[in-house]
Amino acid sequence: MxxxxxxxxxxxxxxxxxxxxxxxxxxxxxxxxxxxxxxxxxxxxxxxxxxxxxxxxxxxxxxxxxxxxxxxxxxxxxxxxxxxxxxxxxxxxxxxxxxxxxxxxxxxxxxxxxxxxxxxxxxxxxxxxxxxxxxxxxxxxxxxxxxxxxxxxxxxxxxxxxxxxxxxxxxxxxxxxxxxxxxxxxxxxxxxxxxxxxxxxxxxIPHPYQGPYEDGEEKEKKEEKAEKNQSEPVAMLYVGKLQLGQGTLQLLEYLKARWDRGWLFPLIMLGKDSTNYRENRLMSQLIQERYKKYIDQGLLRYEGNVKPQQVHAKLQESLVLLAPFLQAGFSYAVIEALALGQMVLKYQEVNQQENEHNEQDYAFFYHDQDQFHKQLDKIYALTAEERKNYALRGQKRVQQIYHPDRFYQAKQKVWEEILQKAQLSDKATATTVGEKEVKAHFPFIRERPKAKVDPALKTGHKDLLTIIIPYYNMGAYVKETMEELQKVTYQHKEILLINDGSDDLASLQILEEIEETYGPIRRIDQKNQGLVSVRNRGAQEALGEFIAFLDPDDWVAPQYYERAIKILQKYDNVSAVGCWYQIFQDMQGLWTNWNPEPPEILVSNTFNGQSAVYRKSDFLAYGRNDSTLPYALEDYEPTIHLVKQGCGAVVIPEAWFFYRIRKDSMARQFNRSNLSYAFQIIAEKHEPFFQEYALEIFNMLMGDFPNKGPLPSRESAGKER
Missing domain, CATH: 3.40.50.2000 (Glycogen Phosphorylase B;)
Incomplete structure (x- = not known):
C-alpha cells in the first residue's frame, strides 16, 4: 500500500x-x-x-x-x-x-x-x-x-x-x-x-479558486466610466454550456418577456454548444431560429466557446452574471464573477452550500419567473455604493470558502482518512473472529440481501477447485483442452470428467489416452442425458469448495482460476466470477461481459455463466441448470436465480476464456424463435423478480437495448449487447 x-x-x-x-x-x-x-x-x-x-x-x-x-x-x-x-x-x-x-x-x-x-x-x-x-x-x-x-x-x-x-x-x-x-x-x-x-x-470540499480578484481601485474606475457613458446599456452575461440542464432556454424565455416589454439591456452568451435531445439538433441552431428577432436587434449575442482570459474580460465589462443552472452543481463562472466584484443572479440550487453563510449578503436568488424579474430589477436599480458593498462581501466570501489553502487542508484530511480506512479494511479482511473469517463486501450498484444456504450444501474440501468437463464425442478437441489445463497456475484442483454416453469409438479411445497422459482425472460414465444433467451431476459430485465448468473444446488462460478463487475468498457476497471471451476458430473476436445486475441481466446475458468459477454451495442452492429449458440459455437462467438471491457475480475484464465457435456448435442451433420461448419460461419462473424491474425492462426494450433479448448473437460477439 x-x-x-x-x-x-x-x-x-x-x-x-x-x-x-x-x-x-x-x-x-x-x-x-x-x-x-x-x-x-x-x-x-x-x-x-x-x-x-x-x-x-x-x-x-x-x-x-x-x-x-x-x-x-x-x-x-x-x-x-x-x-x-x-x-x-x-x-x-x-x-x-x-x-x-x-x-x-x-x-x-x-x-x-x-x-x-x-x-x-x-x-x-x-x-x-x-x-x-x-x-x-x-x-x-x-x-x-x-x-x-x-x-x-x-x-x-x-x-x-x-x-x-x-x-x-x-x-x-x-x-x-x-x-x-x-x-x-x-x-x-x-x-x-x-x-x-x-x-x-x-x-x-468546495472547489478551489486562485484568482484573479479585482481590487477596489479598478472597481471604482470601472464604475466611474460606466456612469459617464449612460447611453450604452450594461450587458448581462451567461457563461456555460448551452444546455437544457443549464437552464439556457428557460433563461431566454424569461428575457424574451422583458425584451418584448422594451427592456434594452443585451445578453452575451459564452460557452460550448451541445445537442438538444428533445429536437435532435444543436442548441445554437435552435437559439438562432427561435430568438432571431432579438439577435437582429442586438439584444442577444452568442460568442461561442472562448478562452478563460476572454471570460475574465467579459465579466469585467458586464453588470451581472446570470446563472440559471437547474442542476445542483458548481460554477466557476459564478465564483470568478464574485471575485471580480460582479453582481450574480442565479437559480436557487446553484452552490447551495453557501446558503449556510448568508449568501443573500452578496448574491441574488430566484426560483421562478416572477422572482427572476424582481431580482433583476433590483440589481439594475442598485446605486454604485450598493454595488460596491455587494462586491466587497462577495470577494470576501470567495476568499473564505474557496481559498486554495482551505481546499488543500481539507484534501489532506481526506487523503489521511481514506488511507486509514483502507488500512483498517485490509487488516479486517485478513483476520478471523473466533472461527469465522471476516470478508470484504463487493459494492454492487443494487445491493440485494444474500439468501440463506442450507448448511448441508456447504461441503467440499476447503479451497479445492473442481473443474467439471462435460464430454460427448469430443475426441477431436479434448487433448488440446487438457494440454492447456496443465498450464493453470492454481494447483489445488481436481478434474472431473463426465462422459455423457459417448458412442464414437475414437472419442472413447482418446478418453483412455488422456486419463493416462494427464491424470489424475476423476471420470464418471453415464447414459446420454444432455448438458444440463452433466453440469448438475458434476456440481453434485464435486469434491471442491469451488467449481468451474469447461467444455472439452474450450480452454482458459493459466491465471484465470487462481484470480477467480482469490476473489471468491475475499468477498462474502460474491458467488461467481467470470471474465471476457476470446472467440476463435470459425469466428474471431472479443466478447465483453459485465457484472450481472438487474435490470440489465433480465434483458441481456451480460455474464455468460458457462465460463464462471462458482462457490459450490451457492450454485447447488440457486444455480443448478434447469432441465425445463428446451433449447438454450441453460447458463443464463442460473445467473438470474443467483443474482435474485443476493449471490452476486463479478467479471474480470480480461479475455481469459477461449471460446471455440464451430460450424456444429450448439450456439449455431439458436434462433430468435427458440430463444424467445426459452426466455418466456425464464421470465415466468422468476416472475416476481421481473415484476420488480418491469418499468426499467420496458424502457430498455423501447430504447432499442442490444438485441432486445437475453442472449447476444454470436455473430456480433464482443460488441456491446
Missing part, C-alpha cells in the same frame, strides 16, 4: 484522470483539475495528469512543468474500441495507461478522477477484482456534474444501450470508489437520491 501521508508532508505522488485539461473556457471540470493540480504541485507534490486526446497524432505525449507532468494519449486506436462503445473503451484505455505507468514507476499515493462518463470504471473494477498492480490504490471521484443527473434535465433516454452503459459505469464508480468529493451539500443530496451512498465515504 502507498505510504500514509504525514500532515503537511510534501512529495506525495498524486495522479489525476480527466477528459479535459487546460480549460478552453472558464467553466467545467477542466478548470477544477487545472486549479487543483496547480495547488498540489505548489505544495511540493508530484502531480501527473492523464488526459485522453483524440487530436493527438502520436500514441502518447508527455510534458513537464516543474512538479506537474501532463500525459496525453491517443484514443480510438486500440482493438477494444471495435468491441465496445467509445466511453467504455476509453475507460478501459485509461486503466491500461495507468497500469503501464504503475509498472514503470510504482503506485501513486492516490488517484483523483472526474465523475462524468464513469471513466474510472475499469480502473476500479480491476482493483476490486484483485489485479495486483491496481490493488490498494486509493481512488477518489470528484463530483462536478454527473451525466446521471443531467439525463432528466437534458431529456434524453437513460435506457438506450450506449447511454445505459455509461450511466451504469457512473453508478458503479460512485458506489465503489474509496471516496467522493462534492463541492456542495446540495449536490451530495441530489446524487444520493439516484445512488445509494449510505456506505460511501462522502466529503464536501
Amino acid at each position: 502507498a505510504a500514509k501521508p504525514e500532515k503537511g508532508r510534501v512529495g506525495m505522488h498524486i495522479w489525476m484522470m480527466t477528459t479535459e485539461y487546460r480549460p478552453e473556457h472558464g467553466e467545467g471540470i477542466a478548470t477544477y483539475f487545472e486549479q487543483a493540480s496547480r495547488i498540489y504541485s505548489q505544495k511540493g507534490h508530484k502531480v501527473t495528469i492523464f488526459v485522453a486526446d483524440s487530436s493527438l497524432k502520436v500514441a502518447q505525449s508527455i510534458s513537464q512543468e516543474g512538479n506537474l507532468r501532463i500525459v496525453r494519449f491517443q484514443t480510438n486506436q486500440e482493438y477494444y474500441y471495435y468491441y465496445m462503445f467509445y466511453v467504455p473503451a476509453l475507460s478501459y484505455q485509461y486503466a491500461k495507461v495507468i497500469g503501464q505507468f504503475i509498472e514503470r514507476e510504482g503506485k501513486p499515493d492516490c488517484i483523483e478522477c472526474q465523475d462524468y462518463g464513469g471513466i474510472a470504471y475499469f480502473l476500479i473494477q480491476r482493483k476490486l477484482t484483485l489485479e495486483s498492480i491496481y490493488e490498494n490504490i486509493n481512488i477518489t471521484i470528484v463530483i462536478h456534474r454527473p451525466r446521471l443527473l443531467q439525463a432528466v434535465l437534458e431529456e434524453f433516454s437513460q435506457y438506450e444501450n450506449n447511454e445505459f452503459r455509461i450511466l451504469e459505469m457512473e453508478r458503479f464508480c460512485f458506489r465503489a470508489a474509496d471516496g467522493l468529493i462534492f463541492p456542495s451539500a446540495s449536490l451530495l443530496q441530489r446524487l444520493s437520491q439516484e445512488v445509494d451512498l449510505t456506505k460511501q465515504n462522502c466529503y464536501i
Whole structure:
C-alpha cells in the first residue's frame, strides 16, 4: 500500500484522470483539475495528469512543468474500441495507461478522477477484482456534474444501450470508489437520491479558486466610466454550456418577456454548444431560429466557446452574471464573477452550500419567473455604493470558502482518512473472529440481501477447485483442452470428467489416452442425458469448495482460476466470477461481459455463466441448470436465480476464456424463435423478480437495448449487447 501521508508532508505522488485539461473556457471540470493540480504541485507534490486526446497524432505525449507532468494519449486506436462503445473503451484505455505507468514507476499515493462518463470504471473494477498492480490504490471521484443527473434535465433516454452503459459505469464508480468529493451539500443530496451512498465515504470540499480578484481601485474606475457613458446599456452575461440542464432556454424565455416589454439591456452568451435531445439538433441552431428577432436587434449575442482570459474580460465589462443552472452543481463562472466584484443572479440550487453563510449578503436568488424579474430589477436599480458593498462581501466570501489553502487542508484530511480506512479494511479482511473469517463486501450498484444456504450444501474440501468437463464425442478437441489445463497456475484442483454416453469409438479411445497422459482425472460414465444433467451431476459430485465448468473444446488462460478463487475468498457476497471471451476458430473476436445486475441481466446475458468459477454451495442452492429449458440459455437462467438471491457475480475484464465457435456448435442451433420461448419460461419462473424491474425492462426494450433479448448473437460477439 502507498505510504500514509504525514500532515503537511510534501512529495506525495498524486495522479489525476480527466477528459479535459487546460480549460478552453472558464467553466467545467477542466478548470477544477487545472486549479487543483496547480495547488498540489505548489505544495511540493508530484502531480501527473492523464488526459485522453483524440487530436493527438502520436500514441502518447508527455510534458513537464516543474512538479506537474501532463500525459496525453491517443484514443480510438486500440482493438477494444471495435468491441465496445467509445466511453467504455476509453475507460478501459485509461486503466491500461495507468497500469503501464504503475509498472514503470510504482503506485501513486492516490488517484483523483472526474465523475462524468464513469471513466474510472475499469480502473476500479480491476482493483476490486484483485489485479495486483491496481490493488490498494486509493481512488477518489470528484463530483462536478454527473451525466446521471443531467439525463432528466437534458431529456434524453437513460435506457438506450450506449447511454445505459455509461450511466451504469457512473453508478458503479460512485458506489465503489474509496471516496467522493462534492463541492456542495446540495449536490451530495441530489446524487444520493439516484445512488445509494449510505456506505460511501462522502466529503464536501468546495472547489478551489486562485484568482484573479479585482481590487477596489479598478472597481471604482470601472464604475466611474460606466456612469459617464449612460447611453450604452450594461450587458448581462451567461457563461456555460448551452444546455437544457443549464437552464439556457428557460433563461431566454424569461428575457424574451422583458425584451418584448422594451427592456434594452443585451445578453452575451459564452460557452460550448451541445445537442438538444428533445429536437435532435444543436442548441445554437435552435437559439438562432427561435430568438432571431432579438439577435437582429442586438439584444442577444452568442460568442461561442472562448478562452478563460476572454471570460475574465467579459465579466469585467458586464453588470451581472446570470446563472440559471437547474442542476445542483458548481460554477466557476459564478465564483470568478464574485471575485471580480460582479453582481450574480442565479437559480436557487446553484452552490447551495453557501446558503449556510448568508449568501443573500452578496448574491441574488430566484426560483421562478416572477422572482427572476424582481431580482433583476433590483440589481439594475442598485446605486454604485450598493454595488460596491455587494462586491466587497462577495470577494470576501470567495476568499473564505474557496481559498486554495482551505481546499488543500481539507484534501489532506481526506487523503489521511481514506488511507486509514483502507488500512483498517485490509487488516479486517485478513483476520478471523473466533472461527469465522471476516470478508470484504463487493459494492454492487443494487445491493440485494444474500439468501440463506442450507448448511448441508456447504461441503467440499476447503479451497479445492473442481473443474467439471462435460464430454460427448469430443475426441477431436479434448487433448488440446487438457494440454492447456496443465498450464493453470492454481494447483489445488481436481478434474472431473463426465462422459455423457459417448458412442464414437475414437472419442472413447482418446478418453483412455488422456486419463493416462494427464491424470489424475476423476471420470464418471453415464447414459446420454444432455448438458444440463452433466453440469448438475458434476456440481453434485464435486469434491471442491469451488467449481468451474469447461467444455472439452474450450480452454482458459493459466491465471484465470487462481484470480477467480482469490476473489471468491475475499468477498462474502460474491458467488461467481467470470471474465471476457476470446472467440476463435470459425469466428474471431472479443466478447465483453459485465457484472450481472438487474435490470440489465433480465434483458441481456451480460455474464455468460458457462465460463464462471462458482462457490459450490451457492450454485447447488440457486444455480443448478434447469432441465425445463428446451433449447438454450441453460447458463443464463442460473445467473438470474443467483443474482435474485443476493449471490452476486463479478467479471474480470480480461479475455481469459477461449471460446471455440464451430460450424456444429450448439450456439449455431439458436434462433430468435427458440430463444424467445426459452426466455418466456425464464421470465415466468422468476416472475416476481421481473415484476420488480418491469418499468426499467420496458424502457430498455423501447430504447432499442442490444438485441432486445437475453442472449447476444454470436455473430456480433464482443460488441456491446
